[in-house]
Amino acid sequence: MTPMRDQEPGRPADAERRLSTKEAAELLGVKPETVYAYVSRGQLSSRRAPGGRGSTFDADEVQALARRNRRGGGTDPAAGGELSVRTRITLIDGDRYYFRGIDAVELAERHTYEEVAEWLWTGTLRPGVTFAAPETSVAVARRAVDALPEHAGPADRLRVAVIAAATADPLRFDLAEEAVLGTARTLLPTLVAALPTVRRDHVDDGPLAHRLWARLSGWPADEAGLRALDLALGLLADHDLAASTLAVRVAASARAHAYAAVSAGLGVIEGPLHGAAGGLAHKMLLEVLDQGSAAPVVAGELRAGRRVPGLGHRLYSGEDPRARALFAALEEIPRAAPALAAARDVAATAARHAPLHPNVDLALAVLTASSGMPATAGETIFAVARTAGWIAHALEEYAERPLRMRPRGHYTGPRPPRPLPE
Template identity: 75%
Template sequence: MRDHEPAQDRPGRRLSTKETAELLGVKPETVYAYVSRGLLSSRREPGGRASTFDTKEVEALARRNRREAVGTSGSANDMSVRTHLTLIEQDHYYFRGVDATELATRHSYEEVAEWLWTGRPAPGATFTAPEATVEVARRAVNALSEHASPIDRLRVAAIAAAAEDPLRFDLSEEAVLGTGRILIPTLVAALPAVGHDHEDGAPLAHRLWGRLTGHAPDEASLRVLNTALALLADHDLAASTLAVRVAASARAHAYAAVSAGLGVLEGPLHGAASGLVHRMLLDVLDQGTAVPVIADELRAGRRIPGLGHRLYTGEDPRARVLFDLLEQVPRAEPALLAARDIVATTARHAPLHANVDLALAVFTASSGMPATAGETIFAVARTAGWIAHALEEYGERPLRMRPSGHYAGPRPPQPMPE
């Protein structure tokens, strides 16, 4: 047998980790990520310490990766991404096959995040961050202008936390999970406290409450906040999540991937939408009726925020859950009535249903929170989903998120400009 004969052509020969990585076009650590996800099996030969892999199994995975690459290399409008995380169909959505609304109402945000990340139950899960990391993030956030937006603060906190972590470039599953468990509480702790400050071991929703409002917390309101965080943890490939996967595809570390998501989230059509609804809701409460407020919005050529969702034909299931919980918060009643007035007034002309932004605005407006509070809740919540998608993308072929540009400029050769 010739020494230069390709390893995969030698009958019965198993591949080393290095050979497997080369055949798949990935780093060696990604090979082990494939193993942990059940995409590859490995074994150690008698007397050996290194893992080996079945040639046919590796080749089959390489062929599948190539097929998926072809399927995602067309136009950006035709891009699809294989994921095991969230399914949305028939006005319901599921996290790893489990009804997400049931998960959110029965479990803490931290437990739902762990389910998204690992697919394993994690009763009593808590997230804590090292004091040194929190202190660095707080100093960075405190240096910003008082006019900085919540997303400005969260992005700076994420960058500061990354700079404090010398192991941030470790993209193994264990390391990325550790990043998620540290980054999320760091983001919350770095925000300025405006109310009651819970200790670090408290549920994340309790810690976040004191960053959003000076009102004293009550159990019903804290339950709404926890459920909102859990409901918003992921929602398939929203624009911010796609940005996260593109960053992860380029093997940016998890902090950088989350920062990419936060950048997209600042747009008014994504995470900031609840702030627009919050302001509209206050106008309705001030005027006592939705009719003139809706008329002004339509006269200005604006779409009514808080209504309709391209993925749901009926009411957004996240809104339905939050509205039910808000019924148990007495001070939310005026805002709930105003929200129903908005839906009923608009329904005279368009069959639009409430979405999660309207429910979130009812919560923030009735809890003494600023209009930006919904954006903060959304960003903190969605960080769990971003970590899950980054982790999933690290197990895929690198740089696969590369659509082809369709050039529409002048054809060459063109004269050199004077």
């Protein structure tokens, strides 16, 4: 029987029905924490209960979600009945995640982004590895990116750079593992080199994080800042089958070459629920710093019916391990202290509404806001970082049966045959 609150005195019978967190959890067959995970990813909306104790949920909305989960065929309710794809790359287990069985946070803390990328691609660590881009590829990509209008966003620039680099590579259709690895090792530095530089004293060699800094910030690079940026790249290199990664695997399943597969991933990350989330959190932190308190900023987000950026993650009921690691690195940077305090204020203020932990987008926003970078920098960092994971998944998919990523549609339209419309 559907759990439901008794009708309140004087309330119309057809008024909106509200469930408590406990009632919603019982109806969905999940823990109360999972109910808030649904809220954090936009599958449920919540409202503060009268008296400020807990949250309430629309009964019809909860029932609809329960029906969708049941149609998922008995999969984990917290996963929303999603497609399952076998992979040996990333495991998310509890509040930790692993790259090929190695704790991903420890790997990123002890190794450079390039070393993390090599581990994802080959399962072998190559200490001191750096990537170099062919001059021809960089020249073609730079010309293409320079031709874009000034308002072009990071995903626009990177997509154009990928397409341009592909045209300069006549061997791009070779899907043998070594050929794809060769593409991977040149594509990453090509993407970074194609971005407009902010500083004149930029470098085009050395660790990728050093090259990327000059394209994101006009401030001089210091060791702590570069380390935080490199750590962010390593932490974000992969995260199981996120929406963009699934798009990459679909492209690779159809045997699209590596450039085209990466382009498919870049086409997905522009949404506010994926790669662009860090930019929303960046703008929120600047507003908190400007107003001196998170309360009015968080209130404005909730009043507008929006999620508070940088809080909650569908795969972690507790703290996002990527956020924890990046926050720890940022605490070693004195100039990051104001943005860190603003982030803590946001988390504490929002906790009165729903018990959601900061995610990596909020930590990334602290990095960009405290390093003289624009709000779009988070999206650039995310896209460059995730390119390593995308290529790892493309490599894995090339070894699978072609076109296996072809789900069958569940038709719900009118039954045929129907007469032609007049």
